[in-house]
Amino acid sequence: MSAIPEQLKLLDDGRLWIEWSDGVQLVYPVRDLRDSSPDALTREKARLAAEKPSTELTILAPEELAPLRITGMQPIGRYAYQIQFSDGHDSGIYTYEYLYSLGKPLPPSD
Template sequence: MAGLSTDTPTPVELTVHGRSRVLEVAFSDGARFRIPFELMRIYSPSAEVQGHGPGQEVLQTGKREVELADLKPVGNYAVQPTFSDGHDTGIFSWDYLYFLGSQEAQLWADYERRLTEAGVERDAPMAAKGGHACGHH
C-alpha cells in the first residue's frame, strides 16, 4: 500500500466536515467515502500507531472526539493530517484513504474486537507514553 500504482483512483475532492468529524473524499472512479476522523486516527499509518512490524501496533483509545486541526498535502500522492490530540506523523496516501473508506465496516469490527481482546473501552484515555525508544514522536 505504500506506493501508487497507475490504476489507483485519485481524489477529485477532499472536504473536511468539522461538525460531523468526517473527511469526505470523492475519487476519480466515482467512489465517495465519509471517513470518520476517529477511524483515521486509530488506523494512522504512522510508526507511533503501527509500530515497526506485525504485532507491534499500539491500540488507540479515547479518540471518538478527535478533531482534524490541519490537513496538508504531501506531493501529489497523500495528505498529512494534524489531529487535535497532537498526532501529526501519519502520511495518508490516496490508496490508504481509499482502503479506509472502502473497508470501514470491517475496520470498525476489527477495532471493536481488538478493544474487547485488550479489555479496554473505546473511550478510555490512552496510557502514558513510555518505553518506546524508536525516537519517532
C-alpha cells in the same frame, strides 16, 4: 489503484468526505483515521497492545479528552496527505491508495 481525491470536505459531524476521480464517494470517521495512522509509533503501539494487553490505566492529556477532530491536511506530492489531529498527532502519511482503502461508502441519508 489510480483514483485520486478530487474533492474533500469535513462534514458537520466531523467526518472527512472525499470524492475520488473514479466517482466513488467515501467517508472517514476521524477516530478510524487516527487509529489507522501509518506512522511507526502508532503501528508499534498497536503491535504491543495485541501481544500483551495492558492492565495499566493510561493518563490522558487534556487534548486527548476533547472530541477528536481533523485540524489540517497537507498534500504530500501527488500521492499522499499528512493529516493533523486535535490530539497533536501529525506524523502519519496517508497515501491515496491507503486512504481509499480506509473509506466507508457514503450512506444514502448523507
